[in-house]
Amino acid sequence: MSLYCGTFFRRKSFGCYRLLSTYVTKARYLFELKEDDEACRKAQQTGLFYLFHDLDPLLQESGHRYLVPRLSRAELEGLLGKFGQDSQRIEDSVLVGCSNEQEAWFALDLGLKSASSVRASLPKSEMEAELGGSFVKLRQALLQLNSVDSSLLFTAQALLRWHDGHQFCSKSGQPTQKNMAGSKRVCPSNNIIYYPQMAPVVITLVSDGARCLLARQSSFPRGLYSALAGFCDIGERVEEAVHREVAEEVGLEVENIQYSASQHWPFPNSSLMIACHATVKPGHTEIQVNLKELEAAAWFSLDEVATALRRKGSFAQQQREASPLLLPPKLAVAHHMIKEWVEKQSRSSLAA
Ligand SMILES: NC(=O)C1=CN([C@@H]2O[C@H](COP(=O)(O)OP(=O)(O)OC[C@H]3O[C@@H](n4cnc5c(N)ncnc54)[C@H](O)[C@@H]3O)[C@@H](O)[C@H]2O)C=CC1
Ligand SMILES: [Mg+2]
Numbered sequence: 001m002s003l004y005c006g007t008f009f010r011r012k013s014f015g016c017y018r019l020l021s022t023y024v025t026k027a028r029y030l031f032e033l034k035e036d037d038e039a040c041r042k043a044q045q046t047g048l049f050y051l052f053h054d055l056d057p058l059l060q061e062s063g064h065r066y067l068v069p070r071l072s073r074a075e076l077e078g079l080l081g082k083f084g085q086d087s088q089r090i091e092d093s094v095l096v097g098c099s100n101e102q103e104a105w106f107a108l109d110l111g112l113k114s115a116s117s118v119r120a121s122l123p124k125s126e127m128e129a130e131l132g133g134s135f136v137k138l139r140q141a142l143l144q145l146n147s148v149d150s151s152l153l154f155t156a157q158a159l160l161r162w163h164d165g166h167q168f169c170s171k172s173g174q175p176t177q178k179n180m181a182g183s184k185r186v187c188p189s190n191n192i193i194y195y196p197q198m199a200p201v202v203i204t205l206v207s208d209g210a211r212c213l214l215a216r217q218s219s220f221p222r223g224l225y226s227a228l229a230g231f232c233d234i235g236e237r238v239e240e241a242v243h244r245e246v247a248e249e250v251g252l253e254v255e256n257i258q259y260s261a262s263q264h265w266p267f268p269n270s271s272l273m274i275a276c277h278a279t280v281k282p283g284h285t286e287i288q289v290n291l292k293e294l295e296a297a298a299w300f301s302l303d304e305v306a307t308a309l310r311r312k313g314s315f316a317q318q319q320r321e322a323s324p325l326l327l328p329p330k331l332a333v334a335h336h337m338i339k340e341w342v343e344k345q346s347r348s349s350l351a352a
Contacts, residue, residue: 022100029102033095033181040180043104044090049076050156053111053124053135055164057153059145060133066144068153069133070105079130083110083122092119094159094182096152107156111135112164139267143314143329150331151264158270162196169194198264198272202241203229205277205337206254208285212305212341213250214325215289215297222319223326225300226334229273242276250297251288254278260340263333275333277341300325302345309342 020028033040048070051058059066071079077087093106110122128134138157142150159182169176169187176185176194185194205227206213214225230245232238239257246254260275289297308325311318318326328334 026098026100026102030095030098033098033104034179034183037180040095040104041091043095043098044093044106044180045073047104047106048072049090049093050096050105050107050153051127051131051135052107052109052157052160053127054121055109055112055157055161056135056137057141057157058128058131058133059136059141064144065146066136066141066149068145068149069131076108079127082130083127085120085122089119091180092178094156094163094178096156096159105152107160109160109164112160142331145331147331154264154266158198158264158266159196161266162270166194196270198270200232200238200241201229201265201271201273202232202238202245203227203273203275203334203337204242204246204254204257205260205275205334205341206246206250206252206280207277207341208280208299209282210345211299211301212338213252213280213287213297214300214305214338215249215294217293218295220295221315221326223323224315224328225296225298225325226328226332227275227337228297229334231271238274238276242278246278249290249293251286251290252280253284254280260337261333263336265333273333275337277337302342302349305338306342306346309339 033043049072050068050070058069060069073090076090080087080089089110090108093108095104096107097105099105110127111124112119113121124135138153145153163178163182163185166185167175169190169192171192172187172189174187174189176187178185183196186192187194213228215228216225220226228246228249230241230249232241233244236244238259242257243254246252256279258277260277262275263273265271265273285299287297287299304325305327308323308327311323313321315326315329327338
């Protein structure tokens, strides 16, 4: 195999060369690590490790941003040794990605409570002192992380949480075993395989052609409005879930459902957010808020939404300034949809 401008050439069985892009090579490598425990164990020798403590990632403050440190195998073994743990503990880690050069990345939680003494939760503050960083709640750190780091940490946290919650087979009650990469767990007594799961959620930005509908739950920060979101029911198509959720939450019927984007969202569990735009039937714009689900919902004009999008400063700052409308952070798919709607409306009002 030779490396050429980030692209691999691989000999095919019938003798000619086929071009494999860096992306394809990476995808095939990750697939191999998930399927082959020995290959994954080998990758742990040269890989890098993200650390967590009870699902909080290790971060280092740098000005107004957070950096995400990664430990080499030698550094991790040194740390474990200081806390009386041997390197076997490294096999609890889960695979979260790899570099273009096939350096595998893993996440390891050293703070989860476990009945076993070999899997003891290591003391948080002593580890922080040793590592020169802090284990920070991911939700709190969201706005100070870049999008690449946050996406990796979202995946890592979701996978670690899933393993923590699936230690036992729901049929036999026996302990399940993780494969080396952490892409599944198996019950040795009946061979049932458990795979990490995400719950599909539809999130819909409803428009009446001139305004868009935004809503808030009582748990949202003061002033924050977002698009309508809801978990898909079992057996439902995405379109059906969009129709039902909008009807349930604001009492409206929608049409012209258009897919926009998707996002993995780890809070409070792992959801696959499926973002769609939709319109209401002409003349049918009267909102009837379901107060069991929402605190308020309202139509907002292009001007109101565009002004809120342009506003700079943190949530806390905007709340202090009593901004009339706060929107979800850039990292959330809801922000992306609202921005997309503003751009489309602005283009059509210019063209008119
Ligand atoms: N990334 C983003 O831009 C946004 C993400 N979200 C996320 O979307 C998710 C769904 O939004 P909600 O309005 O709360 O949903 P929702 O409108 O379906 O209401 C939540 C209720 O649905 C029920 N439910 C059904 N299946 C569930 C499941 N698999 N997990 C948990 N609850 C389930 C529960 O009774 C729960 O109280 C939330 O986790 C929220 O964090 C919401 C808005 C924006
Ligand atoms: Mg909802």
